[in-house]
Amino acid sequence: MIDNYKSLDFLENTYKNIIDLYFKDKPGKYIINNNILEVDFDNWGKEYFYIENKNSENNENKKKYYDIKYNDIISVNSIAILLQIGNWDVFKKMESYIDNFKNISINIYFFMIKEFDTVDNINYLKYKYKNCVIASCENKGMDIGPFLLNLHYIKTQKYNHDFIFKIHTKSSDNFRNESLNILMNSYDIILSNIQKLSDKNNGIFAGNIIYKYNEFKEAFLSNYYYIKKLVKYFYDEDVITDKLEFCAGTMFIFKNKIFDNLNNTKIEYIYNLLNNNETLDYHWYSIFYSIDINNKKKIFDDYKNNK
Numbered sequence: 001m002i003d004n005y006k007s008l009d010f011l012e013n014t015y016k017n018i019i020d021l022y023f024k025d026k027p028g029k030y031i032i033n034n035n036i037l038e039v040d041f042d043n044w045g046k047e048y049f050y051i052e053n054k055n056s057e058n059n060e061n062k063k064k065y066y067d068i069k070y071n072d073i074i075s076v077n078s079i080a081i082l083l084q085i086g087n088w089d090v091f092k093k094m095e096s097y098i099d100n101f102k103n104i105s106i107n108i109y110f111f112m113i114k115e116f117d118t119v120d121n122i123n124y125l126k127y128k129y130k131n132c133v134i135a136s137c138e139n140k141g142m143d144i145g146p147f148l149l150n151l152h153y154i155k156t157q158k159y160n161h162d163f164i165f166k167i168h169t170k171s172s173d174n175f176r177n178e179s180l181n182i183l184m185n186s187y188d189i190i191l192s193n194i195q196k197l198s199d200k201n202n203g204i205f206a207g208n209i210i211y212k213y214n215e216f217k218e219a220f221l222s223n224y225y226y227i228k229k230l231v232k233y234f235y236d237e238d239v240i241t242d243k244l245e246f247c248a249g250t251m252f253i254f255k256n257k258i259f260d261n262l263n264n265t266k267i268e269y270i271y272n273l274l275n276n277n278e279t280l281d282y283h284w285y286s287i288f289y290s291i292d293i294n295n296k297k298k299i300f301d302d303y304k305n306n307k
Contacts, residue, residue, distance in 0.1 A: 005029040005040065018049055018273065021229050036279065045296035048279040050140075050272055065271065066111065066149045069122050070134040073159070077105045077131070079194070080154075080161040083168065084146035085112035086139065088121060090169035090176070097167075097180045098129075100187055107161065108132040109153070111146040113139040141274030143168040143250055148274075151259060152267045160256070163194055167207075167251045179207035179251040193253050204254040206247035213244035220244070222287040230270070234261060277307065 028041035037049040117136035170176035286293040
């Protein structure tokens, strides 16, 4: 009921900081239901934020972002693979690429969404792969959510890898194979890519198309708003569009140290802003589905009917 809403003036600062990242000083009222902060902004409409509800009855335990099902890390190696499993059948198609590491000492981190953390799947990974970690997490933030949690775990354990392959179960066979062929299609390709990253001026090597802002602005529309906010949050700087680029498909190799600035506090902050299938990002939805951002009712109805 509307009477349960409170003015944003009474919202604690931890949650205010989350809102201010996107709606600085915008007046409105709020209500918290479980882990969803619902805010009704004046002259705008409702927005939903995923939060850690400190008033919940489980508050005595810090929120668990993932469940570690198995840890067989005997030695921490220079090279690691972070593999997000959002589709088990697609993962099975990708295994031949992992086999190309059989003569290379590596660690593998399997972060799978809860839908696939069955006993059979976990046992399959345990018995086939050594020096690995198997974890289960929520289906949140597409592949970027499990990736952030994977980084979180590595930082928590203080595992200092030098080079990391970040891959995931991309559903498009052509797109996925194109990326993996560039990154790890053979022993020689893997070593060649590591050698490229060994150059002090290289921090990341992409497995697919690199989009540059000034050449293809349309590719940045759905995320540019958030890029600006995050750059401001991390570095207190403005985005330099001439240098802005990203890797389509989010499969790449990177030097672990390029994420030194992304500590666990920042990872948790970003992760709590991501959407799951119970929350709606009006800005992204309006661009991705070509609906006027000012027509909030149409966006919400479309989302509700096609969830």
